[in-house]
């Protein structure tokens with residue numbers, strides 16, 4: 001599959017880069033995706049249908065940083081370190097990093113999040129390949145396949161040297177009972193092994209379904225004849241197998257690692273091998289990849305090695321390529337990614353029912369900030385209230401909160417759902433959530449969402465609630481289409497479709513007001529899309545909402561303010 005050869009075009013000087021970017025953007029609306037490691041053809045085809053694809057492998061860190069400001073997305077495998085410098089060098093253009101595989105330890109997630117860059121991975125397509133490789137290493141190690149193969153090829157015939165051990169009836173401890181770990185467990189049971197597992201986050205029911213008992217870390221490592229590692233590399237799993245852990249293991253234990261090199265303290269493993277605590281190890285992954293030529297573990301007679309081949313089957317690579325291409329294209333289109341690693345994610349079926357509320361939350365945030373005098377700069381504290389017949393545990397509000405923050409902050413800062421929490425924190429904005437439990441059947445996830453801004457002056461005094469003294473707006477999802485509606489401002493009930501723009505007007509409730517305001521707008525050639533009135537009581541105060549298709553001129557707004565019964569008004573873009 002030939003990719004569009006953008007590589008040479010992308011190597012432009014820093015001074016030219018800005019001009020070049022403008023040219024690319026104005027003449028070619030397609031985004032640019034840099035594929036920095038080999039990806040299956042089916043995935044490349046999908047990317048090419050949607051974007052300009054630049055396949056450029058074996059880039060140095062400097063070369064990657066130099067190219068990245070011309071790219072909207074980057075696709076990597078485990079061989080590319082996507083560091084903070086990469087995000088800093090992108091100048092804000094890089095929107096998505098796609099990791100064509102599971103492990104995301106080579107991507108600086110904190111930096112990605114701070115830069116509002118979404119990271120997606122391909123978490124399912126290589127599970128079986130990795131599990132099969134784990135089993136291949138387990139069996140090869142037990143029967144000295146690699147060592148005896150090398151010996152025979154060098155002209156030896158050493159049958160007694162390579163007596164192996166049987167797997168039947170032996171205890172295998174699977175550390176990390178996730179996707180790969182559970183597939184390894186299933187296969188090992190088929191080989192007649194007694195399988196136990198340790199995973200602080202795995203459910204006992206899921207383990208029981210595979211016929212595996214969950215154990216504490218110490219119990220698992222101390223009773224195992226074989227240990228197979230399947231946890232991600234994180235700060236808490238780094239060097240999990242260290243001197244202390246090896247000291248607790250049975251003499252002659254055998255270890256398989258297809259997870260990440262860093263989960264083992266390699267020096268400690270070498271010592272344990274030399275002391276006979278570990279009889280054999282089979283390693284697909286290393287702290288440093290590729291390992292140094294004289295790496296003592298690689299050279300060790302009792303260690304079987306492969307060069308990070310766990311995911312390297314034709315089938316897995318094709319699957320991973322498609323999985324990541326779909327995720328990257330979806331993310332570039334602005335869809336909420338199901339495999340996002342650093343953004344709020346919700347399962348597809350939950351997202352379908354939550355989607356209208358996601359839009360409502362964003363619009364309420366956007367509305368609330370426009371009601372604050374002087375914009376959002378002085379806002380310090382915001383409360384989001386979710387009224388629902390479901391329990392808080394049944395509601396996933398992370399996405400709603402992130403989109404509300406996005407709406408609230410967007411006029412003042414670059415923010416998206418990836419970095420919403422981070423940007424809010426950096427700006428000293430405290431966001432709290434409150435749940436109001438309703439009786440009734442929980443057909444819809446939510447009845448209403450409220451947003452309250454504390455300790456802020458309002459441009460529209462009527463938006464201050466009589467009860468809380470805070471700027472307060474509330475909305476619901478209504479109508480056949482499930483559109484977002486503003487249903488309360490301050491203490492006034494209103495009914496405003498949150499589309500386009502709206503003038504909110506507090507007035508003395510009296511006949512002819514709709515006509516007067518309508519006439520001013522007609523004179524100024526502003527088309528009115530709807531008008532609704534919410535009042536406290538007849539002939540008392542009312543809040544009129546007027547939807548407008550065009551932005552009214554200052555003169556039109558001045559004339560509305562001059563209508564005697566109008567006490568205050570505000571023009572809001574939704």
Ligand SMILES: NC(=O)c1ccc[n+]([C@@H]2O[C@H](COP(=O)([O-])OP(=O)(O)OC[C@H]3O[C@@H](n4cnc5c(N)ncnc54)[C@H](O)[C@@H]3O)[C@@H](O)[C@H]2O)c1
Pocket residue numbers: 102103104123126127130175176177178179180181198199200201202230231232233236237258259260284285308309310311312
């Ligand atoms: N060698 C390869 O080519 C290859 C291929 C695929 C995956 N991997 C590695 O394997 C890892 C696991 O992949 P997966 O798809 O099964 O991921 P997964 O997320 O489905 O499973 C990881 C499991 O590890 C568990 N875990 C986390 N911390 C733990 C701890 N301290 N102790 C024990 N368990 C812990 C998690 O709860 C989770 O169940 C990946 O992160 C990747 O690094 C390597």
Ligand SMILES: O=C(O)[C@H](O)COP(=O)(O)O
Pocket residue numbers: 077078079100101102103104126308310311312
């Ligand atoms: O985490 C993974 O998915 C595996 O380690 C595979 O990595 P790779 O894409 O570099 O083969």
